[in-house]
Amino acid sequence: MYLLHTPSNSLVEVLNPPELWNPFMKKVAGRFHAGEELQEQELFTKSHLAFPSGEALPKCWVDANYRHRLADDPHETVASPQAVPPFARHFAY
Numbered sequence: 001m002y003l004l005h006t007p008s009n010s011l012v013e014v015l016n017p018p019e020l021w022n023p024f025m026k027k028v029a030g031r032f033h034a035g036e037e038l039q040e041q042e043l044f045t046k047s048h049l050a051f052p053s054g055e056a057l058p059k060c061w062v063d064a065n066y067r068h069r070l071a072d073d074p075h076e077t078v079a080s081p082q083a084v085p086p087f088a089r090h091f092a093y
Contacts, residue, residue, distance in 0.1 A: 002033060003049045003057075010034060011052065012044055020046070020057075023064040 001014045011033040014020050019028040027043040046062050059066040 002052060003030075004052050004054065005032070005044060006048055006050055008032075012049065015041060021061045023061060023066070 001017050001020070002011045003014060003020075004010075005012045012030040013033050015029045015031065019025045025046070027045050028049070029041055030044050031039040031041050033039070046057060050056050
């Protein structure tokens with residue numbers, strides 16, 4: 001999976017995707033995707049990564065307590081289980 005490293009505006013290949021969607025991991029192993037030679041592996045902070053389109057990573061990937069924060073903020077809503085389509089109920093909402 002490739003993500004955008006926002007400080008350098010370069011693509012990063014995430015080497016272990018489960019680290020990415022684990023909200024308890026603040027950094028992920030990856031390497032810059034530049035040139036023809038394979039770059040060295042390094043750790044990237046999730047807050048510096050985004051999708052190549054520029055869209056931020058989902059809150060559930062970066063904040064283990066995002067549901068609690070949503071419940072405390074009256075301006076944000078959490079989708080109720082009834083609002084989630086039946087085919088998507090096995091995903092974390």
